[in-house]
Amino acid sequence: MAQKTGSAEEPPVHGEREDITERTRTPSVSSESTFIWPPVKSTDRPVLSALKKQRLADELRTRGLPCTGRKDDLVTRLLDDNTPLQAPPGSSDSTTSQDETDSYGHGEAGSKAPAAIDMLRADVDEIRRLLTQQRHELPTRTAHETASQRHEGVRAPAAAAPQESTDADHGIPHQSSPENDASRAPEGIPSLKEVVAMFARAQLQMTAALTRMSAPASPVLIQSTNDAASAIPEYDCSAQRNALTCISQVERVAALAHRSSSLTLATAATRLQGAAKDWHSSYGIAYETWDTRKQVFTARFDRKLTMQEFLDLQATRTLHSSETLVEYMYTRKTLFWTSLPALLRMKREFR
Numbered sequence: 609m610a611q612k613t614g615s616a617e618e619p620p621v622h623g624e625r626e627d628i629t630e631r632t633r634t635p636s637v638s639s640e641s642t643f644i645w646p647p648v649k650s651t652d653r654p655v656l657s658a659l660k661k662q663r664l665a666d667e668l669r670t671r672g673l674p675c676t677g678r679k680d681d682l683v684t685r686l687l688d689d690n691t692p693l694q695a696p697p698g699s700s701d702s703t704t705s706q707d708e709t710d711s712y713g714h715g716e717a718g719s720k721a722p723a724a725i726d727m728l729r730a731d732v733d734e735i736r737r738l739l740t741q742q743r744h745e746l747p748t749r750t751a752h753e754t755a756s757q758r759h760e761g762v763r764a765p766a767a768a769a770p771q772e773s774t775d776a777d778h779g780i781p782h783q784s785s786p787e788n789d790a791s792r793a794p795e796g797i798p799s800l801k802e803v804v805a806m807f808a809r810a811q812l813q814m815t816a817a818l819t820r821m822s823a824p825a826s827p828v829l830i831q832s833t834n835d836a837a838s839a840i841p842e843y844d845c846s847a848q849r850n851a852l853t854c855i856s857q858v859e860r861v862a863a864l865a866h867r868s869s870s871l872t873l874a875t876a877a878t879r880l881q882g883a884a885k886d887w888h889s890s891y892g893i894a895y896e897t898w899d900t901r902k903q904v905f906t907a908r909f910d911r912k913l914t915m916q917e918f919l920d921l922q923a924t925r926t927l928h929s930s931e932t933l934v935e936y937m938y939t940r941k942t943l944f945w946t947s948l949p950a951l952l953r954m955k956r957e958f959r
Contacts, residue, residue, distance in 0.1 A: 651690050656683045735797075742800035837861075837875050843909075844882035851909040854879075855902055873898040884909060 647655055648667045656664070657679075664682040668675040673685055798806075839861050843854040858879075862872040876898070880888050887908065895901035925943055927936045 648686065649690050651687060653683060653687060656686055738797060739800060837878060840875065840879045842879050842881050843884050844880075845884050845909055846882075851906055855906065869898045873901060 647659060648663065650656060661679045661682065664679065664686055665675040668682060668685055668689075671689060673689060675682070840857050841849075841854060843849055843851065855876075858872065858876045861867075862875070867875070873896075877888055877892070884905075887905075892901055892905065895904060922940065922943060925939060927933070
């Protein structure tokens with residue numbers, strides 16, 4: 609009983625299969641050479657259909673072709689791949705059967721894709737050979753080039769001029785040798801040195817572009833007034849508060865918060881109390897920059913503290929019955945350090 613092959617065609621009779629197998633294995637003798645094709649390289653569909661599916665898959669896997677699917681698909685792939693192998697050009701095989709000729713004509717359309725792949729592979733191998741040849745010849749051709757000229761891909765004129773002048777003096781014409789002709793790249797194909805030079809120029813342009821783009825970023829400006837406004841002390845023109853101390857606190861907080869000049873001006877205005885606030889509402893609002901308003905504010909409220917005023921300020925603060933001695937000590941020390949700058953400035957003026 610014949611084994612089912614899964615092919616759409618009728619399987620051949622046992623006698624016909626032996627005849628086909630024997631006919632395929634029979635070498636076709638020509639005047640030049642003898643070609644013996646195994647069954648897996650046959651161009652007859654019945655011969656390939658008689659083989660097992662596993663053998664077909666192994667043969668396709670060896671050739672790098674897809675090896676999955678129905679048996680009919682495997683037979684078709686193997687038949688298309690075997691078609692270019694049969695009937696080498698120039699051979700006059702008189703024993704080729706009419707079935708093989710018909711099978712070759714039927715698979716001619718399907719063999720265009722493998723033929724195109726073979727042409728592409730040949731082109732890739734040729735380009736790879738040329739690049740390998742240029743890579744081996746690059747050290748000898750760039751021996752007399754400087755570092756800067758190597759980046760630009762230009763031959764050093766100082767290295768070529770002495771040789772040309774020497775040949776001209778002796779009257780020896782330039783002769784081309786097979787080695788020199790082989791070192792030249794084919795017309796239309798860039799040499800490896802030119803490719804490296806173009807790559808170096810592209811790297812330099814990319815570095816210059818990145819340098820221009822990596823400009824120092826501007827500092828972050830905080831646009832909120834509630835984060836650090838409480839760190840600025842209130843100023844009400846009292847004797848124990850100094851205008852310069854208040855201004856220094858405003859500028860310190862503005863520097864820590866990376867605030868702009870306009871935001872610093874608005875924050876300082878919110879910490880004014882008493883006469884200072886009234887002055888700001890009537891006169892200070894006319895000054896729109898922080899530097900100008902700071903100078904006017906200092907000239908108006910930076911008062912001089914005398915020694916007697918300093919002693920009177922310290923004497924007015926007495927110990928309360930509800931506070932401890934440590935709390936009273938901290939209060940007296942705070943009064944001393946807040947009024948001391950004005951007192952020291954007064955002493956420097958008398959000197």
